[in-house]
Amino acid sequence: MSDTSSVLRIVWIYPDLLSTYGDQGNALILRRRAEQRGIRTEILHVHSSDPVPAEGDVYLLGGGEDRPQILAANRLRADGGLKRAAERGAAVLAVCAGYQIVGQSYGDDDDNPLPGVGILDIHSGRGETRAVGEIVADVAPELGGGRITGFENHQGRTTLGPTATPLSRTVAGIGNDGSTEGAYQGQVLGTYLHGPALPRNPQLADLLLRMRVGELPPLPPSWGEALHEERLAAAL
Template identity: 40%
Template sequence: MTDAPSAADLTAAPADSSKGTLRILQLYPREMNIYGDYGNVLVLKQRLAWRGYGAEILEYDAGDAFPDDVDVVVGGGGQDSGQVVIQDDLQAIAPRLRELAEDGTPMLLICGLYQLFGRSFRTHDGTVIPGIGVLDLETRGGTERLIGNVVATSEEFGEIHGYENHSGQTFLGAGLEPLATVTKGAGNNSEEKHEGARYKNIVASYLHGSLLPKNPAIADFLLRTAAERKFGSFAAAGVDGSRADPARQHAGARPR
């Protein structure tokens, strides 16, 4: 059994960064990082390293100075209590996040931050947590917990695998397309069989697991988009595309 990666392992750029370095920002890792969501950052870093790019991992928690130069934004999930803790700070940095989103910065938003990038989240006890309005969606807490393995299909990314665990019921507005159509599981809510959302270069999803190890097509979309924006091109070769296949097959075969 290997040791967990140290802080230095997470933040250091690979030795071979001859093709350039991307700056990857994780939002609120202290409060919004459950169900292994930091694994998404590690996948981005490793898939860059395999291709000869560097990755500078930045972390933003409440009260920190928001970095000036960001190439990819990653946000994870958290308890309702965690969302309450960060809500004021998130509103304070909302103008910068909206600017990045509208400019086309690639973002991966999972579960709790998926909800808070919408207009509002009304919890089951009636508490309204205002969102920052990047995404045209609303979420309301329900009595039913949507939990278990998910398989969904996307024209853009193919078959998507993950694990959901949420009681929030999210409904997309007219300005959004779903990320995928659910074939196993619930997804955004218990009614529509939609999972996640797509807007500009944002991928939003309820799926943990982490999401990116089993879904490298999404990881490479984020990296390719960021690299092309920063360097004008992306050297996609150098990664064995079959690495994730056993995990995807295993996840797809598991019961709900």
Template identity: 60%
Template structure:
């Protein structure tokens, strides 16, 4: 890929786009354009084939039945798995995060196969629902500030040996597994339970995706005053409610 072009793919907005998760695509696109990058954004519906030539793929959250439909179609399509094998960056939220793993529990109460591109397995808690603001420390090797987001799920996600925790929880639930982890990542593939939209609250994660796609270590600086004001507000809210 040339440094002047970038293909951004927003996967199945007709099925997976709850809690404003489409804002993640807007943030990545905006921050790319601020750096003078020519961005082609593709919003791919569930009845369309998924292109394998994307540089960054984004997946949002969704209700239980749309999640099952999305998983079925992504397995049948095969495009996302091929893109991951080719080194594309992927960032998935909540239901999308579970779909990236080996399996999750669908709306019928059955085990549903995921894509297996992230070494995690998701089940479902009984009566407890994880709802509210979260604050967590992102894996230090990624060089990012604390994670802030909003969670609303009954998922319990456990990591296998092939995945690392994306963050360690200070306040909130995260993966719901009781081990203090939130999200998971391996290589260029990232999953989290955080809404918000999470990239508006954490723009440096969007920048990380851009750097992975461009295969660069740094990006030109941008004016982040709006983002920082939002982050400070939400971190303060999480701290006060803890």
């Protein structure tokens, strides 16, 4: 965690622009799983009119419609706080529209390329068809592996550059391109998974926590694990 505080600071970025699909649930489950292990937390809600602090521990971005996505990308690039945080080693989870705008470029509603924040080596554009429905994917083994599940609703298609690695390989659904889902680079993770992603996949929440606090004691199975198994069974 930060050298200046023993509190894990979770920064929820632009809830006024990027919170269309209930992705704030990612912040809540991250706090819950941290506090179950005795880790004190603080959730900071940073609206689009506010500067993004560079001293947080975990940064979360959610999904949004085309116009709010463009506004969010422009403000994040001009602000620079998220990029500085990523450069100093903060963990980042960016979902759907958030995933696209943390990349090098993304497409507007006419598929014109627009510059992203540039903390993940990906380029996103628009596919011919919309990806809607349950998605299942197997997480990269070096991240701990395991199967994840979520709901996707996007027309994006994402290509990874040489310094980004697929977060997972698709078993069902589209994700980036029908074969991979999401990407990671260092401690920056991106995904198309809604649901929200972390309540449906507690292992992803624990992965983000480990990035900031190191190894974690296990927790007994609870409703999060039960939800994970239920959604996997429903999707396959």
